[in-house]
Amino acid sequence: MTGGAVLAGGAGRRLGRPKAGAPLRGVPLAERAVAMLRARCAEVVVASRPEVALPPLGVPVVHDRPGSAGPLAGIAAALAALTSDDALVLACDLPLAAPALDLLLRLPQGTAAICADAGRPQPLCARYPRLRALAQAERLLAAGEGAAHALADAMGAALVPAPPDALLNVNAAADLARAESLLPRGEGGAQAQHPGR
Numbered sequence: 214m215t216g217g218a219v220l221a222g223g224a225g226r227r228l229g230r231p232k233a234g235a236p237l238r239g240v241p242l243a244e245r246a247v248a249m250l251r252a253r254c255a256e257v258v259v260a261s262r263p264e265v266a267l268p269p270l271g272v273p274v275v276h277d278r279p280g281s282a283g284p285l286a287g288i289a290a291a292l293a294a295l296t297s298d299d300a301l302v303l304a305c306d307l308p309l310a311a312p313a314l315d316l317l318l319r320l321p322q323g324t325a326a327i328c329a330d331a332g333r334p335q336p337l338c339a340r341y342p343r344l345r346a347l348a349q350a351e352r353l354l355a356a357g358e359g360a361a362h363a364l365a366d367a368m369g370a371a372l373v374p375a376p377p378d379a380l381l382n383v384n385a386a387a388d389l390a391r392a393e394s395l396l397p398r399g400e401g402g403a404q405a406q407h408p409g410r
Contacts, residue, residue, distance in 0.1 A: 217254035218259075228389075232305055234268055235383065237308050237392055243305045260290045261275075278354060285359045285363065293347055298344075310328075313338050320340060320371075323342045324342070325345075327340075328373050330380040335380045
């Protein structure tokens with residue numbers, strides 16, 4: 214069984230608002246990410262920070278571990294809240310990641326892998342064996358590490374080449390505009406369609 218972990222705690226300084234609520238064709242980025250994972254996973258949780266106002270998401274929300282900056286705190290909180298054997302990790306600011314998630318899902322159970330765009334790793338689109346990854350994340354956080362790539366390194370994660378534009382990262386208004394131009398025509402909602410789990 215594979216679970217899904219949405220990371221939605223980004224401050225969005227360049228966007229001028231938290232990324233989770235930023236709309237793409239009228240749908241908040243966090244809602245899009247949840248829809249992508251719900252179409253592919255048996256359970257989904259969202260990790261965020263208390264000060265980030267989230268839209269209604271219809272799945273459990275957990276808070277990043279206190280006292281730690283960086284996405285690793287959110288990954289650890291989400292992994293702890295899931296019950297699945299494996300977990301897909303997805304940052305909410307990757308709204309075109311559905312094809313990359315499908316590639317990760319095709320990997321054998323227990324595989325640690327992250328997607329890459331033209332050889333550049335994106336550790337916030339990843340698949341991990343949940344309990345092993347949680348143990349490593351806890352160890353790294355205790356050592357003061359907060360970066361997601363540290364977990365990928367500790368897990369020896371394989372690199373999976375993503376399709377073009379699948380890892381478009383929304384950091385600014387121009388990125389939102391580009392993501393909108395790349396969404397399939399007529400798609401107002403999230404990229405939720407998936408042939409099965």
